[in-house]
Amino acid sequence: MAWSYHKRVKIIPGIHLNFSKKGISTSIGVRGANINFGKTGTYLNTSILGLGLHNRQKLSHNSIPNLPENLNPILCETEDNIFSSDVEEITSQDMQGIKEVILTVQKQALDLKNDLLKIKKALGNSKLRRIASYFLLYGIIKKDISEKIKEDIRLQKEVIIKIQNKIEKSYVELDVEFEDEIQAEYENMVLAFKNLTKSQKIWDVTSSHSQDTKITRSAASALIDKREVQFGIKSLPYIKTRFEVLWLKNANGADLYIYPNFIIMHSSALQFAIIGLNEINFFHSYSRFLETGTIPSDTKIIDKTWAKVNKNGSPDKRFKGNYQIPIVQYGEISLSTNTGLNEKYHFSNYEFTQKFGSTFGGYKTLINGLTQINA
Template identity: 55%
Template sequence: MAWKFRRRVKIIPGVHLNFSKSGISTSIGIKGASVTLGSSGAYLNTSIPGLGIYNRQQLSNGVKKPMLPPALPQNNSYPFESRGNIFSADIHEITSQDMQGIKEVILLARQQRATLHSDLLGIQNALRTTKLKKTLSYLLLYGLIKKSIPERLSNDMEAQQEAIVQTKEQIDASFVKLKAHFDPDIEEKYKSLVTAFTTLSRSSKIWDLTSSHYEDRVVTRSSAGTVVTRRKVSLGLKSISEFKSEVHGLYFQNANGADLYIYPSFIIMYSNKSDFAIIGLDEVDFQYSYVRFVETENVPVDSKVIDRTWAKVNKNGTPDRRFKGNYQIPVVRYGEIRLKTKTGLHEVYKFSNYESTEAFGRAFKDYQKLICQSTSSS
């Protein structure tokens, strides 16, 4: 019997983000059938390609989200009040309800690729076995006596090689295609955000703050009232492995949890070894500021020393003369950003370059404001 293999695969729906003055919508589907999600409701779009037949049916009514309240004047003198361990809630609890459809598409693509990879391994093993059988048929002479045996094995090898090619093509197609279309004014704001992020990512030092707690300055004789635990991380433009996208995410490495990928309308908290969450960008409380930081390590080249203190100080800031070898320590100005949501996102980052932090913070605020206005008006 000839070797045969057939695997029925699902066509992975694409995700199309549309940003306009009339509102923001997300379409999930394939050619001829898609679902559009927006604040005005959910709609089923069906069409017959080539015939010009199109139908749009409302599936549910939308609920307009209230606009975010105006931002309070930014306090650029003090750090955020983040105390204790700094980390986000369980990743299973953070996904926004509006983003559940996108998450399901990503899970479908992930599951299908895993199945196809398993199939590919099985076919490759079958091909190796068939090659071995053909070789043995000649070594043991029965292949020379009955020529139909090696001929059948050769046909099986051709079928297996073709199945390998097709399976690899199916794996390559089992990704979510993410596309975005912007109105010119929104696109300009988004490009400004990406430019500011790229500059921010070049900061000499970038840290993820994982904990923060008060320190008794009288006991420690230190000028620092807060002690933080920080770990070096990196930023960059990249996408999660499930996406084949013309739009890259703004990537924030997370030292104690899932990494952050900021896309035009949502944030994905993603880890290759665990689940992931998707959060609407309009739900994020984003703040930025500068902090005075007593730097006991080398001062980064792009940081500014704004003051000096002593390793051991009195309450009035003068050096404590009781300690021999008391030495001065630089106080530098760093940038700091915080991302929080009511569902449990809580991340704080510190940057050696405050000017870049401020530029990114303003660009993010401007873009987010435009997104929230579009969401509430649609």
């Protein structure tokens, strides 16, 4: 029983990506056994909207109604709830092979962990048997019984170490081979992302709902819900790679991990999606917000308005205690696919947002061109 875990251990293939001007090739396991994932990709979409008037408003004057916390009026198109579909529905067809490899690794790790629990339990029982044998004296009288228990304990400890080593090695090795120009583009994107993570505030926008400006007397035509999140450099533990991976926290769903050729949406060990970068619709822009709260130190004030306004922008004098509100500039990025990815983020630092949007867009455009060559 102690050695049955060997039946569960499989040779885990690695994933090799080759990025060259001739296209992108992907091989799983032995080099040369290429499985090409080249399909005509979605072209980069960038836009500078800049006309949306957003408002993060928490009014306290008795004559002006309070808004629910986290709801922020905006002047732009509305999207209702902003969240991605279930991860089981999002994986790109061209990424199914890579997903199967990762699933194999995850299932093996879970099986080994279950085996580890069983062996540890058996070890505990063996130790109890040894103590009981001496307490009841038969371990002293019958030396062979005592020696058999000692041998069981030794073997079980040995197996525990071996299983732990196997668990540590249950990962996929992701090897990426870049041509110099392509690697430079990727590194520029990573550097821009690192700067973006330094934004004092990062928000995940989770919903956007319209409101009647005639009734509210507000310059904003919609309410949004957004939650503060973090970004960083972090790879999934079951994928080892020498390249830095971009991590985007998701407030209402699976986190995003951006690798050189795909994005992983990760909910749990066995629930995740893999999306080819060529399928991503990507936008970066800026948003004008009415900010009544604390203004982040890296945010610029670009204008002012009133809590209650007339159509011409002048203050509505019917409201007692009407007051001016600063308009600030926040950065915005959004990612979506036809298969169900739908995420939007706001950033207190617009310049960092613009730089990341530009470099991510440039890298994605380059990747799109390569996948079309290889299709």
